[in-house]
Each structure stands twice: as C-alpha cells, then as structure tokens.
Amino acid sequence: MHEEVAAYVLGVLDEDENEAFERHLDTCTACQAELKRLVEVPDLLDELKHLPSASEDDRSR
Amino acid sequence: MLLHLDRTFESADAEAEHRIAELYREFGGPLLRHIRRSTGNDLQWAEDVVQETLVRAWRNSARLQWEPGLIWAWLLTVARRIVIDGRRRRSVRPMEVEAPEIDVLAVPDGAERSLSAIVVADALRSLTEEHREVIEQTYLRDRTISEAAEILGIPPGTVKSRLYYGIRALREVLRDKGVAG
Ligand SMILES: [Zn+2]
Numbered sequence: 001m002h003e004e005v006a007a008y009v010l011g012v013l014d015e016d017e018n019e020a021f022e023r024h025l026d027t028c029t030a031c032q033a034e035l036k037r038l039v040e041v042p043d044l045l046d047e048l049k050h051l052p053s054a055s056e057d058d059r060s061r
Numbered sequence: 062m063l064l065h066l067d068r069t070f071e072s073a074d075a076e077a078e079h080r081i082a083e084l085y086r087e088f089g090g091p092l093l094r095h096i097r098r099s100t101g102n103d104l105q106w107a108e109d110v111v112q113e114t115l116v117r118a119w120r121n122s123a124r125l126q127w128e129p130g131l132i133w134a135w136l137l138t139v140a141r142r143i144v145i146d147g148r149r150r151r152s153v154r155p156m157e158v159e160a161p162e163i164d165v166l167a168v169p170d171g172a173e174r175s176l177s178a179i180v181v182a183d184a185l186r187s188l189t190e191e192h193r194e195v196i197e198q199t200y201l202r203d204r205t206i207s208e209a210a211e212i213l214g215i216p217p218g219t220v221k222s223r224l225y226y227g228i229r230a231l232r233e234v235l236r237d238k239g240v241a242g
Binding site: 011032048 | 098099121123124127130131133134135137138141142144145175177178181182185196199200201204205206207209220221222224225227228229231232235240241242
C-alpha cells in the first residue's frame with residue numbers, strides 16, 4: 001500500500017483505489033510524511049504539460 | 062463563491078454551511094492561487110475546483126485535525142484530482158482515438174519554455190527508461206494507472222511500483238538542481 005503514495009499524489013489512482021489509499025493515509029505516518037515530500041513534484045511536472053493558456057493559442061494550425 | 066454554496070447546500074444545515082464558509086476563509090485564497098495555474102488561468106473553473114475541494118474537506122473533516130503542512134498537501138492532492146477529472150471530461154479528443162505518440166518532452170515549434178520547464182525536462186531524461194515511461198504514460202498524459210498499464214502491457218501493480226521509485230528519484234534530481242525543497 002505504501003507505494004501507492006506516488007500514484008495518489010499524482011492523482012492517477014482509480015476512484016476506489018483513491019478512497020482506499022486515503023483511508024490508509026489516515027493511519028500511516030510514513031505515507032503522510034512522503035505525501036508532504038512529494039506534493040510539489042506534480043506542480044513541477046505541470047511545467048511540461050501543454051496546458052491551455054493564451055500563449056499557446058497559436059499552436060493550433 | 063458563497064452563492065455556489067447556497068445552491069449546493071440548500072438542504073444542508075446552517076452549521077455545515079458555516080463550517081464550509083470558515084474553510085473558505087482559511088484555505089480559499091491560497092488554494093485558488095495554486096489551482097489557477099493548473100486550469101490555465103480559467104478563473105471560473107478554478108473557483109469550482111476550490112469549492113469542490115473544500116466540500117470534500119468538510120466531508121472528511123477528521124483530516125482537518127492534521128498538522129497544517131499535511132492538511133495543505135492533502136488539499137492540493139484532492140484539488141489536483143478534481144482538475145485532472147475535469148480536464149479529462151473537457152478533452153476535445155475522443156478518448157477511444159489514440160493520439161499520435163507525440164514526445165511530451167519535445168519543445169513545440171515556436172513555444173517558449175520557462176527555465177524550470179527545461180530543468181524538469183532534463184531531470185526526467187536523467188531517469189531510467191522504466192521510470193520515465195510510467196511518469197509520461199500516467200500523469201503527463203492524464204491517464205490512470207489502469208489505462209497506462211494496458212498501454213504499456215504491464216500489470217497495474219508494476220506501474221504503481223515504478224511510479225513510486227520514479228517519482229522519488231525525480232524529486233531527488235530536482236532537489237539537487239535546486240528546484241525542489
Ligand atoms: Zn503507508
């Protein structure tokens with residue numbers, strides 16, 4: 001279960017897995033600490049996503 | 062924002078409404094600033110995400126007894142999931158049509174990349190193929206573990222495990238480069 005913390009912080013678990021992991025998180029201090037350490041990684045990965053923004057409007061052709 | 066609440070909670074008691082209004086005062090501003098970036102500055106969408114995040118927080122209010130750093134990490138994760146769900150629903154691409162395998166690390170012609178985007182792309186390239194691949198096929202493409210497992214032809218448990226070691230490795234590299242704490 002501990003390894004799911006990465007999939008959890010990225011938001012890529014299925015709905016039922018997500019709920020099950022949150023229940024695990026309620027009692028697992030190791031995963032709580034890991035969540036805090038990893039939470040900024042998806043924000044940094046967002047730099048690579050082609051998110052819709054005004055500056056990317058000219059990419060459609 | 063409270064106008065939305067009236068609609069959502071017509072039948073909820075005043076106590077619940079009061080509690081959620083408190084959560085707005087405490088977390089609404091910081092959450093909105095954080096979420097706006099991932100909604101491409103779509104303010105209405107970002108406000109909806111904040112609202113849904115705080116309603117979920119209220120429904121799981123035992124977690125609001127955690128220490129502030131953990132509450133914040135949890136709220137950001139709840140919000141991120143809501144944004145991803147929304148983006149999947151809004152996607153103009155039909156899900157059953159497989160998009161061409163564009164290189165998510167490639168810089169589009171004419172697109173300006175921020176310095177941190179270049180650093181993150183470099184960090185991702187420094188990982189092993191197995192680690193980079195699961196990060197690309199899940200988070201960077203808005204896919205779930207199950208979807209990525211099917212595409213990669215490996216068990217979902219393997220995707221989760223590789224993501225765990227891959228994301229930890231990525232964080233270490235980013236910390237060495239000075240962009241992660
Ligand atoms: Zn755990």
